[in-house]
Amino acid sequence: MKKLGITLSSFIIDEQRKLGNKASGQFTGLLNDITIACKSIANLVNQGDLAGVLGATKSENAMGDVQKKMDLIANDLFIDALENNGHCAGMASEELDEILTLPEGKPRGKYLVTFDPLDGSSNMDINMDVGAIFSVLRAPADKENPTAEDFAQPGTEQVAAGYCLYGPSSMMVLTTGNGVNGFTLCSSIGEFILTHPHMEIPSDTSEYAINSSNQRFWEAPVQKYIEDCNQGEEGPLGKRYNMRWVAAMVGEIHRILCRGGVFLYPIDERNREVGGKLRLLYEGNPMAMIVEQAGGAANTGYGRIMEVQPNGDPHQRVPVIMGSKNEVEKILSYHAAD
Ligand SMILES: O=P(O)(O)OC[C@H]1O[C@](O)(COP(=O)(O)O)[C@@H](O)[C@@H]1O
Ligand SMILES: [Mg+2]
Numbered sequence: 001m002k003k004l005g006i007t008l009s010s011f012i013i014d015e016q017r018k019l020g021n022k023a024s025g026q027f028t029g030l031l032n033d034i035t036i037a038c039k040s041i042a043n044l045v046n047q048g049d050l051a052g053v054l055g056a057t058k059s060e061n062a063m064g065d066v067q068k069k070m071d072l073i074a075n076d077l078f079i080d081a082l083e084n085n086g087h088c089a090g091m092a093s094e095e096l097d098e099i100l101t102l103p104e105g106k107p108r109g110k111y112l113v114t115f116d117p118l119d120g121s122s123n124m125d126i127n128m129d130v131g132a133i134f135s136v137l138r139a140p141a142d143k144e145n146p147t148a149e150d151f152a153q154p155g156t157e158q159v160a161a162g163y164c165l166y167g168p169s170s171m172m173v174l175t176t177g178n179g180v181n182g183f184t185l186c187s188s189i190g191e192f193i194l195t196h197p198h199m200e201i202p203s204d205t206s207e208y209a210i211n212s213s214n215q216r217f218w219e220a221p222v223q224k225y226i227e228d229c230n231q232g233e234e235g236p237l238g239k240r241y242n243m244r245w246v247a248a249m250v251g252e253i254h255r256i257l258c259r260g261g262v263f264l265y266p267i268d269e270r271n272r273e274v275g276g277k278l279r280l281l282y283e284g285n286p287m288a289m290i291v292e293q294a295g296g297a298a299n300t301g302y303g304r305i306m307e308v309q310p311n312g313d314p315h316q317r318v319p320v321i322m323g324s325k326n327e328v329e330k331i332l333s334y335h336a337a338d
C-alpha cells in the first residue's frame, strides 16, 4: 500500500492559507460539506444492490428524464450536507425543478452551489462509471434568499468546480482556480488523499468521444470532423483516431485529464430546440473550468462555454466540445470553415 500523502481537507486548508487573512473559513467549510456528500454517495454506490440503491422511480425531473433511485438519494445527500452548516445560501440541482433556498432559521452562507448529484445515471444499474459534478458561485451579499437570477452567472465567475468519479476507485477532482488536483478515496480511513497533483491535459490527441448513433443529426462541421478522423492515416488529418464513449461525462472528462482526448456533445437537429443535451450550470461550466485549468479548451462550437451568459433557467442546456487544446481548435476550424 502506497504511503498516504496529503488529505483533501488539509489541501483545502492550505489553499485557504494562500488567501491569507481574507479567508473566513466558509470556503473550506463548504468544500468539506461537498466532500461529505460525495463520500456518502461513494459508500452507497459501491454497495449497489446490497444497499438497495439500484432501479428507477416513477418520477421525472424537469427535463423529463425518469429519475433513478440513486439520483434522488444523491440529491438528498447533497442538500443535507449543504443546508445545515451556514456555508451555502442556495442550491440548484439537476433533480430539483427550481432553485432551492434554505429553510427558515437555517444559517446562510456566502456561496451558491449548483450540482449534478449523479452523472451518468444510465450506468448505475449496469455497474459502470457514475459520478457527481459541482460548481461554486458567490451568493448576493445583500439578499436573505437568492433568486434564479443570482445563479445566472457566467462560468468565469465560478470560485471552484469539481467532480467525484465513482469508478474502480472513487476520486475527487477539484479546482479553486489554481490548477487541478485529483484525490483518491482511501476507504479504510474514509479520506480523499492527493494522488494526482497538478493534472494537465496533453494539447494533442488522437482519441475522440461522441455518441455516434446521433451522427445523422449532427451539424456539417462535426459530421466532417468525425468523417476525417475515421479516415485515419490516409485521411486529411493523417493519423489513426480511436473512439471512446462511457455514457458518463465524468468518465469522459477524467479520461481526458489523464491521457488527453476530446469530448463532444454538440448541438444537433434533435436537441437544437432546447439548446443542446448537457446542462450549463452543473455540467458545462464546472467541467469547462476544470478542463481550462488543466490547460485544455472548452467551447460550444461558437464560443467559450464559460462566457455563455446564463438565461436564469437552472436547466439551460449548452453544446459541449472540450478537451485537448489543439484538437478543440481543430474542431473549431471546421466550424469556422463552414
Ligand atoms: O445517452 P447518451 O447520448 O449516451 O448521453 C450520455 C450523456 O448523458 C449524461 O448521462 C447526462 O447526465 P445525467 O446522467 O446526469 O443526466 C452524461 O453524463 C453523458 O455524457
Ligand atoms: Mg449529468
Ligand SMILES: [Mg+2]
Residues within 6 Å of the ligand: 094, 116, 117, 118, 119, 120, 121
Ligand atoms: Mg445527473
